[in-house]
Amino acid sequence: MNNQRILFSLFAIYLVFAILLNSVGTVILQVINTYQVSKSAASVLEGFKDIPIGLVSFLVASQLPRYGFRNAMLTGLGIVTAACLCMPLLPGFWTTKLLFLAVGISFALVKVSVYSSIGLLARDGKEHAGMVNTLEGVFMVGVLGGYWLFGAFIDSSDPASTGWLKVYWALAGICALAFLLLWTTRMDESGTRVEGESPAREFFDMLRLVARPLVCIYIVSAFLYVLVEQGIGTWLPTFNNEILKLPAAMSVQATSIFAAGLAAGRLGAGAVMRRWHWYPVLNGCLLAMAALVLVALPLAEGVRANPDINWFNAPAAAFILPLIGLFMAPIYPAINSVMLSSLPRHQHSAMTGLLVIFSALGGTTGSLITGSVFEAFDGRFAFYLSLVPIGVILCTLFFFRRAVERDGRTDFAGAAASPGH
Template sequence: MNNQRILLSLFAIYLVFAILLNSVGTVILQVINSYGVSKSAASVLEGFKDIPIGIVSFLVASQLPRFGFKRAMLTGLGIVTAACLCMPLLPGFWTAKLLFLCVGVSFALVKVAVYSSIGLLAGDRKEHAGMVNTLEGVFMVGVLGGYWLFSAFIDSADPTSTAWLNVYWVLAGICALAFVLLWTTEMDESGTRVDGDSPLQEFFAMLRLVAKPLVCIYVISAFVYVLIEQGIGTWLPTFNNEILKLPAAMSVQATSIFAAGLAVGRLGAGAIMRRMHWYPVLNSCLLAMAALVVLTLPLADNVQANPEINWLNAPVAAFILPLIGLFMAPIYPAINSVMLSSLPKHQHSAMTGLLVIFSALGGTTGSLITGSVFEAYDGQFAFYLSLVPIGMILLSLYFFRRAVERDGGADFTGVAASAPH
């Protein structure tokens, strides 16, 4: 089994889904302009993506070792390739809903398979943490590239134009290339399931994981984190357009700063985590996030529209606020690696399924709350509200650390293991 080729395939798959999953904010802005959809109606696109992720993960995560991780990833790539082709061929708001429905179903299969495959490749916990951080860093590179890819097809001079739909021809081609790369890559999936267990036994084994205090606190932490990330990331293009008065294409491009911060933070987090305990690092990041929100949002007050706006005279808030991604970056990979490296390999699929379920619920909740507040009040107030979940995750991480120190010293099959750091 060629580990480097498998990692390349996993990175390529995650890159594809990074662009598609995080295009929600851009597509929300475009369907509002192109199809005359209201903000509250457009916000359901997040739900069309995240709810299927949660449902499919709940139903199939425990069964993926039986189905096969490679087969699951190929299935997901095939579905999204077809969905991308539908966007320019059958333009309409309903097609956008269909796209994100397909993306959600596919990502549920892909994320569980990708995370579980890392467990097959990593030799120890440090290597596991490094791979997870690199994978999530590649994901954010895809997000960053996606913003610029979409902005290249947006016609700022004509907000109602549907020329942006042509980006999906390119995305369909990228999906097809990732499919071929994985299809031609050999994977050894032995050791991923317990022999003799029935599908029903495997499903209930996944549910029993939630009863563990460590797992319960972990999924709450993941839920709150994704609520923050999606609430900000999904609505930042609209914030840039309506509050900071940037043109549509520039609004999307400015959001790439947020993705760049996440990418740099996650790619660099592996080196930091090898030298420092994860808990003080994450607490420092959360406090920096809160400080950035409090100090930056006043700079967005009363911004006047400027027909000659460019990168040299854009409001300073357009450059500073997205830097919250830099401090947000290490949180998600760190808690995931701490949790997964505490478990035997045959439980990685079920645990990743729980992670995907609660991450999906958090993403939908964050987008809907931010979109509703954005419409009822304004974008500044909606972003100020991010201070509430930041405080919540500070509290949840305190209990997560205590649970790791208490319960993380043994895996859930009773075999002794050292606590991860």
């Protein structure tokens, strides 16, 4: 099989879902203005996206090798293409809920399949880590592009306008192109499952992974990381609009700094980790994240609306706070690569399923907590709370490293976080 073509196809699929998944913050801002719903009501969109991701992953992850990773990805792309077409044709808050429900179901199929497909292509731990870092970097490039794509369709002079829904015509076209690319790509999926095992046995094998201490610590780390990332990423457009007094379109575009930091951090993380062990690098990243929160949020106090606001006179917090993405970026791919590279190929689908489940739960929890605190208090206090999970992740990474070393993977884990070329 043509590995380069398969990788390109996987990257294209991840790019599509990056735009759709991370549009939830932008869409929350727009449905509040367009459909006149409350912040707490709008925050359920994160649940419509994340709960299906977790539920579907739990039910089908162990069975996807039987169904076929390529077939699963094609199914997911077909579902989201249809959902995107419904948004401008049947405008309404309920349609928006159905869109994110479709995105959640589809991403559960896609993420497990994409991560498992990387296991088919990578020859060793270094190459696996390189592909994961690049994949997650491409994902963040998609997130970055998505903010500007949505921003181009938002009319700041008329917040209640439904013109922003036209973006879904473009998104449906992108989804269809990714579908056609994968449709014309062939994959060899041999070796992805143990022959002769029943579906029930495969499902319980997935559950038994949770009994391993290393896996438990890894799951907690991933859960808390996504809680922080989604809590900030989802509510940053609203923070920019209500706390920093930026226009709606500019609020969304300013959030692209956060996505750009994540993209640059993930694409560049391999070069850093090639020289240093993953553990001190990630600790440094977490401390830098906390420092940025403590520096940026005091600068967001007492901001007044400016009718002549532009990129040159915007509050400093609009540029400083999103830089947290740069230091947040290496954490997720590093711990994922260390974990997956320590398992045999036939367990990658099940392990990725567990990752997707707890990442989805973390995303929903982060968004709901941040949204509720945002509404009850204000955006500054809501973002100050991110310091709590950041501190807990520092602790879990300590135990994660000890568990890796206890399993005799010390040298391999350091290499696994470095990309191969």
